Each structure stands twice: as structure tokens, then as C-alpha cells.
Amino acid sequence: MTDDHRSGCPINLSLEVFGDKWSLLIIRDMIFGGKRHFRELLRSQEGISSNILADRLKTLVEMGMLTKKDDPSHKQKAIYSLTEMTIALVPIMAHLGAWGRRYLPVTEELSIRAQLMEEGGPELWERFMDELRVEHLGAAPAAPDGPTVRQTLQAAYEQVMARKAREHEPA
Amino acid sequence: MTDDHRSGCPINLSLEVFGDKWSLLIIRDMIFGGKRHFRELLRSQEGISSNILADRLKTLVEMGMLTKKDDPSHKQKAIYSLTEMTIALVPIMAHLGAWGRRYLPVTEELSIRAQLMEEGGPELWERFMDELRVEHLGAAPAAPDGPTVRQTLQAAYEQVMARKAREHEPA
């Protein structure tokens, strides 16, 4: 938690927090993948290596982006939780996903979630953020109202994968 | 312009384009500072060094985030321009600025622009993007309607600076 910043510009400070190739992917996996444990996060699409993951998790905790606590069900497991600061990145994630989808060579299955987030708009993002607050901050759950946002996104992903499997392996 | 990506996830691909400590600052200085030349960009708040700047500019051009052409007024000058892809980052910049302002130790003078962007909302962002299209893509200018967005932001910055100077050096 050192205090020597390159400048007090909000964009610069944001980049000092997550302006690298991995931090935001870890957060992505926690938000959209519901991952909470080290070994889960290690299985990212992009193949992060364990030393880098350990380092980033430590830094993110130090900066207040995550918290870490023991898993009561397993003496060796640590549980990482999002903080409000990190949950507040959901709209940025949505914008980033939309931008990437528009301008970069994304694959269908890995961008279907971004598409749904874009179509859902701020209203969906808010609902998602509320669900994350329940899951990670122990906020009071709202009246359950069908599947969660994450479940909806995940189902869409699996549907694309199933279709693709069918297409490549026809009966 | 290689084609080996870590994954086809839109967030990952976005990070592969500007997920480092400098690229987005260069783009910030072009968008908000109106900078177009190498030597101008070298004078960033954060003090980028010339080899890094040269490398990032080259990469950004290769990725289609910027274009480069000769300055007709000076045989040694190069002019860098934003592309539509980069102008489309304005809303993300605004969100990033708002997030940084809320959660990080920003300074007043360097965050006043972010504040105005946040208060202006999507309508202001769109106007700003249109102005950038005129400036960088040669789009047809809309009917001029008072100062540009950048001028307004810049004026607010200078006002804060002037007040601070007065406070530290009273008559």
C-alpha cells in the first residue's frame, strides 16, 4: 500500500490498480465465473501461471479490490471476495466487452455474455451488481425473481457451446 | 499485427490492445489534451520515456487504434490521429474517470475534467465524440454551438489551477 503515484489523474490511478494484462481477467472470472478460490482462478481461459496469480491476488487485496478469508469448510482453502470498489467495475466491464465485441476478433461463445450484458443495459448491470453484493458482501437478498444474471449468462454460453458441438459432430 | 491471442474473450482482447500502463494514457492525452505530435505526447503528467512512447505509438498504429501521417507544415513532424475505434473509448474513459474519482486518491485539478464528463453524461460524451470525428477523421462539423467540449473541460481545469495558485500565494 505504498503511496507514490505517477499522478493524481483518475485514469492514471485506475490504470495503476488494474492496468495490466491479468488483474482485470481475475476480476472478470470472479464476477462472471463466480470463482472464489485460487485453484479455480488458475483455470482461466488464458492460462495464468500460479506465481502471477498469487502476486496479483496479493496486490488486489492490498489495494482494497478484494478481501481474503479462510474457508470454514476446508482448512487450506482461502475465499476471495469482491469489494464494493470492484463490483462498481461491472459497468466498465460491460462497456469493455461491448467495445471488444465491436472492434476485435472475438469468438462467439466467449462473447455471448458480453452481448447479453450490452443488450441488458444499465438495468441488468444494476441487478447483477446487487446479486454480487449479496454473494460477496453479505447484503440482504432481494426477493428472488427467476434465475440470477450470472445463471442467465452462463446458460447462454452453454447453449452456444452445445450448438457448436452439434455442428462439428453431426448425427 | 500477429494473430495469436490468449483467448477470444472480448475483455481479454481489449486488454491485449490497451491493457498496459501507458497506452490508455497516450490516448487520454490525445482525446482530452488534443495532443497530436510525438514531442507533445512526451510531456505527459506521468513522464513517459521516449522509447516507450515510440514503441506504444507504433503498436497502436499497427492495431488500428491510431493513424500516422506527415505534417504538411513541418517536414519532420508526424501527426497522429484517432480512429473510430479509439474515439469509441470515450464512454469507457468517462466511466474509468468516474470510478477513479470515487475510489482513488485523485487530485482536484486532475479530476475536474472527469467530474464534468460524469455530470455531462452520455449526451456530452456523444458531442465530444462528434467533435473528435471532425478533428481526427475529417467528418463534417456540426453547426458550431459555443465552446467545444474539450475547451470547456480545459477551462475548468485552468480555473482550478488558478484558484489553487491564489490560495498558496495570497496577496
Added chain:
DNA sequence: TGCAACTGCTTTTAATTCGAAAGCAGATTC
């Protein structure tokens, strides 16, 4: 017409960071 300042970089060298692979001690499962 001369000279200082400016142009977009490149080169050099050292320090830092990255990243793949292997390893580890304790906990859990079967």
C-alpha cells in the same frame, strides 16, 4: 547567415517484471 532550439525517434545499459515448470507441506478423500 549562422546558431540555438526543435523534430521524431534510436541506442545503450541496467533494473525490473514475467512466466513456465517444478516443488511443497499440510488437508482431505476414498
Added chain:
DNA sequence: GAATCTGCTTTCGAATTAAAAGCAGTTGCA
């Protein structure tokens, strides 16, 4: 009791970063 799982750490070569100096011109001004 053995295999597997836990969150890491260690090692070491490779890649990246960064400060500083330099460069071949071009331009502006006296």
C-alpha cells in the same frame, strides 16, 4: 494408506521497462 487437492513459493531464463544520451536533419529568429 495412497492419491489427490490446497494455496501458494522457488528457480531461472526471457522479455519488458526505463533513464539518459545521442542523432540527422529542420526550422525560427537575429
